[in-house]
Amino acid sequence: MNDDGKNNGKQILMTINIPKKWNPFILFIFLILLIIVVLIFANQLSIFNNSGQIGDYISGITTPILTFVAVIYAYRSFNKQREQLTYQIDDIKKERFRDTFFQLLNLQNNIIDNLKYGNELGRNIFKEIYNELIELYNIEIINKEKNKDEDYILKYCYLKLDDKHKDKLSHYYKNLYQIFSWIETNKDIDDKERADFVKFIRAQLSYYETHLLFFNANYFENRKYNRIDNENNRFYNMLLKYNFFKYDESPDESIKKIFYNNAKEKRLISKSASEEKTTNEIE
Numbered sequence: 001m002n003d004d005g006k007n008n009g010k011q012i013l014m015t016i017n018i019p020k021k022w023n024p025f026i027l028f029i030f031l032i033l034l035i036i037v038v039l040i041f042a043n044q045l046s047i048f049n050n051s052g053q054i055g056d057y058i059s060g061i062t063t064p065i066l067t068f069v070a071v072i073y074a075y076r077s078f079n080k081q082r083e084q085l086t087y088q089i090d091d092i093k094k095e096r097f098r099d100t101f102f103q104l105l106n107l108q109n110n111i112i113d114n115l116k117y118g119n120e121l122g123r124n125i126f127k128e129i130y131n132e133l134i135e136l137y138n139i140e141i142i143n144k145e146k147n148k149d150e151d152y153i154l155k156y157c158y159l160k161l162d163d164k165h166k167d168k169l170s171h172y173y174k175n176l177y178q179i180f181s182w183i184e185t186n187k188d189i190d191d192k193e194r195a196d197f198v199k200f201i202r203a204q205l206s207y208y209e210t211h212l213l214f215f216n217a218n219y220f221e222n223r224k225y226n227r228i229d230n231e232n233n234r235f236y237n238m239l240l241k242y243n244f245f246k247y248d249e250s251p252d253e254s255i256k257k258i259f260y261n262n263a264k265e266k267r268l269i270s271k272s273a274s275e276e277k278t279t280n281e282i283e
Helices: 003-015 024-044 051-113 124-142 150-185 191-204 207-224 234-241 251-282
Strands: none
Touching (some): 051 191, 124 150, 124 207, 124 251, 150 207, 150 234, 150 251, 207 234, 207 251
């Protein structure tokens, strides 16, 4: 056969649509029909002299065919069972992850419930600490040295406040960090599931918790390892990776901007109240 004939033969074979997965029952029926056709053809040609030859012929053909069909069916059954077992193992791992996650979250909530600062309990203390940070910042900003900018003063004030409240908040932040780290490194869930668990954590945090968490991840981690930026700040970068702070601008710009505006508003209110008090004393 010349090359053109070979190419034509290949094209014909490529146009035949052969199913990738044969159903064993359909294959078995097809083979039985094939045997019947062969027997009819052989009978017409008078190949067999007696019924014994026909029986031997059928047995010789059907036995390997049935064995082949049985092997295929057993192989497919084994693969299916293996896939089901894999799914079951994955489901068990994910269920175990969820159980551990909610246990850690429950521990975090217990830590929060036991927080106390002045007359405030639980999550309410974060508002008090945030307002205390504003007051401390305003005192420093009024008396600031010329070579100190707002960011430097904010960092200084937060670290000073963190030292003051470390007996209350140290356990809180450490446990929260461990939850994030565990989600990030666990291999039993995918990235989408990680993002969903992080969203669930964020939904638990109050406005003031979220903002103080930003300052803690931003400033405390860098001081701990003597860093000057967040390039290798694991906690801070984990939070950014999952868009934890959910602002259009970067957290450095948005959360700090909110804080500076809140501090400025407090200063204006304090200044107005002071001027009013002075006016009343003069009168």
